[in-house]
Every structure is written in C-alpha cells, then in structure tokens.
Amino acid sequence: MNKPLLNKYADQTAMLVAIDCIVFGFDGENLKILLIKRGFEPAKDQWSLMGGFVGKGEDLEAAAGRVLFELTGLNNVYLEQLKTYGEPLRDPYARTVCVAYFAFIDIKKYQNQLSDEYHAEWFQIDEAPQLIFDHNEMVEEARKRVRYKAALHPILFELLPQKFTIPQLQNLYEQVYATRIDNRNFIRKVTSTGLLIKLQEKDKSGSKRGAFYFKLDKKKYKAKFQSFLNFIPNPDQLLG
Amino acid sequence: MNKPLLNKYADQTAMLVAIDCIVFGFDGENLKILLIKRGFEPAKDQWSLMGGFVGKGEDLEAAAGRVLFELTGLNNVYLEQLKTYGEPLRDPYARTVCVAYFAFIDIKKYQNQLSDEYHAEWFQIDEAPQLIFDHNEMVEEARKRVRYKAALHPILFELLPQKFTIPQLQNLYEQVYATRIDNRNFIRKVTSTGLLIKLQEKDKSGSKRGAFYFKLDKKKYKAKFQSFLNFIPNPDQLLG
DNA sequence: ACAAAAGTGTTAGTTCTACACCCATGT
DNA sequence: ACATGGGTGTAGAACTAACACTTTTGT
Numbered sequence: 333m334n335k336p337l338l339n340k341y342a343d344q345t346a347m348l349v350a351i352d353c354i355v356f357g358f359d360g361e362n363l364k365i366l367l368i369k370r371g372f373e374p375a376k377d378q379w380s381l382m383g384g385f386v387g388k389g390e391d392l393e394a395a396a397g398r399v400l401f402e403l404t405g406l407n408n409v410y411l412e413q414l415k416t417y418g419e420p421l422r423d424p425y426a427r428t429v430c431v432a433y434f435a436f437i438d439i440k441k442y443q444n445q446l447s448d449e450y451h452a453e454w455f456q457i458d459e460a461p462q463l464i465f466d467h468n469e470m471v472e473e474a475r476k477r478v479r480y481k482a483a484l485h486p487i488l489f490e491l492l493p494q495k496f497t498i499p500q501l502q503n504l505y506e507q508v509y510a511t512r513i514d515n516r517n518f519i520r521k522v523t524s525t526g527l528l529i530k531l532q533e534k535d536k537s538g539s540k541r542g543a544f545y546f547k548l549d550k551k552k553y554k555a556k557f558q559s560f561l562n563f564i565p566n567p568d569q570l571l572g
Numbered sequence: 573m574n575k576p577l578l579n580k581y582a583d584q585t586a587m588l589v590a591i592d593c594i595v596f597g598f599d600g601e602n603l604k605i606l607l608i609k610r611g612f613e614p615a616k617d618q619w620s621l622m623g624g625f626v627g628k629g630e631d632l633e634a635a636a637g638r639v640l641f642e643l644t645g646l647n648n649v650y651l652e653q654l655k656t657y658g659e660p661l662r663d664p665y666a667r668t669v670c671v672a673y674f675a676f677i678d679i680k681k682y683q684n685q686l687s688d689e690y691h692a693e694w695f696q697i698d699e700a701p702q703l704i705f706d707h708n709e710m711v712e713e714a715r716k717r718v719r720y721k722a723a724l725h726p727i728l729f730e731l732l733p734q735k736f737t738i739p740q741l742q743n744l745y746e747q748v749y750a751t752r753i754d755n756r757n758f759i760r761k762v763t764s765t766g767l768l769i770k771l772q773e774k775d776k777s778g779s780k781r782g783a784f785y786f787k788l789d790k791k792k793y794k795a796k797f798q799s800f801l802n803f804i805p806n807p808d809q810l811l812g
Numbered sequence: 813a814c815a816a817a818a819g820t821g822t823t824a825g826t827t828c829t830a831c832a833c834c835c836a837t838g839t
Numbered sequence: 840a841c842a843t844g845g846g847t848g849t850a851g852a853a854c855t856a857a858c859a860c861t862t863t864t865g866t
Contacts (some may be wrong), residue, residue, distance in 0.1 A: 339612070340612040340613070341588065341666050344625040345588075345625075345628040346586035346587055346588055347586055347589050348585075348586055349587050349658070349669050372580040385589070386585075387585065387660065388660075388667070390660065391658055391659050392656060392658035392669070413652060413656065416632060416671050417669070418626065418631055418632035419631050420628075420629045420777075427628070429589050429626070429671075431656050497845090498846090514830075515845085515846080516832095517828080517829065517830085519846075521828095538838090538844070539837080539843060540836075540837040540842085540844075540845095541835070541837050541838090541844065541845055542836080542842080542845080543845060544845090558811055559808040560807060565829070567800060568798070568799040568800055677816095711828090737818090738819090754858085755818085756821080756858085757855080759819075776865095777816040778817070778818090779818065779863090779864085779865095780815085780818095780863070780864040780865045780866080781818055781862070781863040781865090782864080783817080783818060784818090802854095802855095805855075805856070806856095
C-alpha cells in the first residue's frame with residue numbers, strides 16, 4: 333500500500349501471518365499425516381507441520397496452495413480452512429498469527445523426491461512425534477474436524493484414488509473413526525447415495541475373488557456434497 | 573519480541589491483524605444483526621461490522637471479546653471463530669488479515685446507551701445496508717454457518733433469555749431457517765432432548781392463555797452440545 | 813361468545829441396526 | 840479342497856413427518 337497510514341491504522345502492531353497445513357493421506361491401510369523436519373530456527377530440525385508465511389500480495393488460500401505445491405508437487409488438492417491461531421507467544425521468535433488449513437491428498441500421487449529438501453515423512457497419526465509450537469493442537473483439531481465433517485459429508489473420497497473399492501472405502505472410514513463398521517450396512521449406505529459408479533474392473537490385490545472398482549459420480553458428488561449423508565452410525569459417540 | 577529476527581523471519585511482510593464480529597440478536601420476533609457506523613477513515617460513516625485490531629500481546633479471541641464488550645457492555649458472550657479473510661486488497665488502506673467471529677447475545681441485555689459512540693443499530697438481516705469491504709460476505713457466511721450448526725446443535729438457546737417459552741423458541745428456529753415448523757413435532761423434539769426444565773410461571777404477553785416458561789438444564793446442555801440433535805426437518809434443503 | 817394462541821396423539825412411512833451365510837477365486 | 844476376503848437379505852426397532860382438534864382465558 334502506498335498511501336500514508338491513517339491515525340487509526342498507524343498505531344497498530346503489525347504481525348507476521350503464516351499458514352500451516354495438516355496434510356492427510358491414506359495408503360489403503362492407515363490414515364497418515366505428512367510432517368517435515370523444520371529447516372530453520374527457531375526449533376530447527378524438529379518435526380513440524382508444513383507451513384510458510386503469507387506473502388505481501390498473496391491471499392491466504394493461495395499461500396496454502398503454494399506451500400502444498402512446494403511440498404508435494406501437487407496442485408488441485410482438497411484444502412479447507414481449519415482455524416486461526418493467534419496466541420501471542422505461540423511462536424517464540426516473533427508474533428505470528430497462523431491460519432491452519434487441512435488438506436487431503438491421494439497418497440499415491442505424492443512425489444517423495446520432490447520434498448527431499450523438507451525431509452518430509454508420513455506418520456501414522458497415533459505414532460506422530462512431538463511437534464513444534466502449537467502444531468500438535470492443530471493436528472488434534474484437524475482430526476476432530478475431519479471426523480465431524482466426514483460423518484455428514486462425502487469428504488473422505490478426496491483421500492482415495494479415482495478408482496477404489498468399497499472395502500477400501502470402508503477401511504478408510506474405520507481408520508478415521510477407529511471403529512468397526514458392519515459391511516452390509518455400509519455398502520447399503522454408500523450405494524444408496526448414488527455417488528458411486530461401478531466399474532467392470534476388479535482389484536485383485538486384496539483378495540482372490542477381487543473387489544469391483546468404483547469411481548465417483550462427479551456431478552452427484554458436487555450436488556450432494558452439502559447434504560447430510562449420515563455415513564457413520566451413532567456419530568455422536570465417535571466425535572469426542 | 574526483543575530477540576533479533578532470524579533470516580527466515582526477517583524477509584517477511586508484517587501485516588495488520590483485525591477481528592470483526594457478526595453479532596446476532598433475537599428480539600422475540602426477528603433475527604437481527606448489530607452494525608455500527610464506522611467512525612474513521614477509510615469508509616468513515618459507512619455501515620460496518622464491529623471490529624478492531626488485535627493488540628500487541630493480545631490473543632485473537634480476547635480481542636473479539638474486548639471489542640464486544642466495548643460495543644455492548646456484555647461479557648461472557650457466546651463467541652465462535654467463523655473464518656479468516658485475507659484477500660490482499662480487502663482493506664484498501666493497509667494489508668489487513670481479518671479473523672471473523674460470530675456472537676450471539678440476548679438482545680434484551682444489550683445496553684444501547686453504551687454504544688452511542690459507535691452509532692450501533694440492530695438490523696433485520698434482510699434489511700441490512702451495504703457494508704464496507706468484505707463484510708457483507710462475512711455476514712452471509714455467518715448466516716450459513718449458524719443455519720448449519722443450529723440444525724445439529726442447540727446453539728440458538730444462546731440467543732434467548734434465561735426464561736423462554738417454546739413458542740418463542742420455535743419462532744426463533746423459524747426465523748433462522750425462514751421456514752414454518754409443525755409445532756407438535758417441534759415440541760416433541762425439544763422436550764425429548766431433556767434439555768428443558770419447565771417452570772411454573774407463564775408468559776402472558778403473547779396470548780391470553782399464556783405459555784409456560786422453560787429454562788435450560790445447563791448440565792445437560794453442556795453434555796449434549798456436541799451431539800447431533802436434528803431439530804430441523806430435512807435440513808439439507810434449507811442450508812443453501 | 814368468541815378470538816387467538818397453547819398444547820396435545822396417532823399413524824403410516826422410512827430409516828436404522830443387528831445379524832449369518834453363500835460366492836468367487838487362487839493356491 | 841480349502842482358505843480368504845467379497846458380496847448379499849431380512850426383520851424388529853426407532854425415528855420422522857404429516858395431520859386437526861381441544862383448552863384456556865381476556866375481551
């Protein structure tokens with residue numbers, strides 16, 4: 333801005349604004365998050381969420397997208413603003429307000445080599461290390477938000493490849509909610525949404541019989557995304 | 573912070589951080605929002621949300637609470653972080669990242685005289701004027717969020733006085749969703765939650781017969797706040 | 813007596829959950 | 840032939856939505 337600051341503005345304290353991303357991935361077995369080894373002080377070499385400062389003329393979501401691209405080489409990642417953290421001492425070095433985003437990526441699209449400079453690693457959520465600043469709290473809130481949202485909306489499809497099987501999908505829900513789901517009821521629910529298109533092809537990697545692949549009906553997915561779908565039985569009990 | 577900035581930090585652009593509050597109130601008839609006439613440039617004398625800059629050692633939520641207190645004279649207001657807005661040009665005067673909160677207050681507790689310096693006024697939402705910057709967008713998103721959340725959680729009680737009648741409560745839901753609700757089904761739902769304690773006293777202002785007052789069972793309210801309560805029939809259709 | 817809002821029950825349809833067996837295939 | 844995971848059906852319970860009349864009381 334090249335205008336002179338007005339009185340009301342002039343007295344204010346400017347702060348750094350950062351974004352951090354909680355990146356979730358699913359490898360078919362476990363739900364994971366992507367962490368990096370921080371390359372600079374403070375807290376150099378400690379595990380951390382991937383983040384970065386918001387640039388001068390940069391929008392918040394654009395900053396998150398940029399940071400994700402730097403880390404994963406992926407664009408068009410599912411990205412949602414989680415919450416903004418502004419506790420004055422959260423970053424011991426400078427007053428930094430942090431807008432946290434969570435992201436879902438198809439873990440198989442992740443290009444490990446691209447992120448060598450960050451020493452990025454996937455962790456099972458329960459086995460994740462201690463993180464810097466308030467990042468553990470962010471991860472916890474992101475998990476809660478994901479559980480909340482996925483109980484009502486078909487958000488978890490963003491974690492799967494384009495072709496997936498229903499057992500894979502069920503396993504993903506079971507991971508997210510750390511619970512067992514009855515497969516007959518689950519299949520009935522997901523198919524009754526009309527969101528899935530059955531393919532001829534089968535995935536034989538998981539069993540001898542093989543499981544049919546499905547893909548998302550993109551149009552219906554977009555149309556129904558805001559509907560309450562109720563994938564999870566008794567969700568109340570699982571949201572703690 | 574009195575340490576020297578590190579390289580990684582030193583190059584970054586500091587920004588102003590503000591909070592804005594979408595303050596909802598309910599007068600028994602209509603759902604309203606509280607707006608002020610902005611007292612300083614830019615956009616002096618235009619209608620605006622109540623807001624303020626985040627102070628040097630101040631937490632975000634504390635800043636929102638402070639601003640609300642300045643405006644209404646009330647403490648312990650229901651306050652929830654909505655979303656953070658950071659479009660680079662959203663404030664034409666200086667790069668300002670804004671953390672928006674929404675608040676619910678019992679409109680009768682509002683002390684009009686305290687806010688004379690802001691020229692605050694209650695507006696029916698549909699009759700609200702054009703607001704500065706991106707504030708109209710914030711109001712729209714807050715309305716959506718309230719509709720979403722109130723369909724599942726007993727949040728709207730925060731808008732009512734301690735004693736309220738079921739017809740008042742129903743009217744509030746009807747205002748929020750701009751819909752008519754069947755009173756028999758509504759009563760059954762709210763009473764079956766166990767959240768209400770019936771008082772002996774009646775409110776005779778609305779009818780000759782009078783309607784019994786109820787109050788919240790605070791313990792159950794806290795315990796059940798996270799449960800999915802489903803107050804609204806077919807909520808999908810109403811959330812647009 | 814009547815107007816105006818409060819309060820009360822029932823039924824049919826839908827959805828939810830719990831539950832157990834057969835199927836297809838590779839080895 | 841058998842082991843492994845994939846896929847299918849049903850019945851009882853719970854919940855939802857649609858629906859209309861009686862009660863109370865101030866005027």
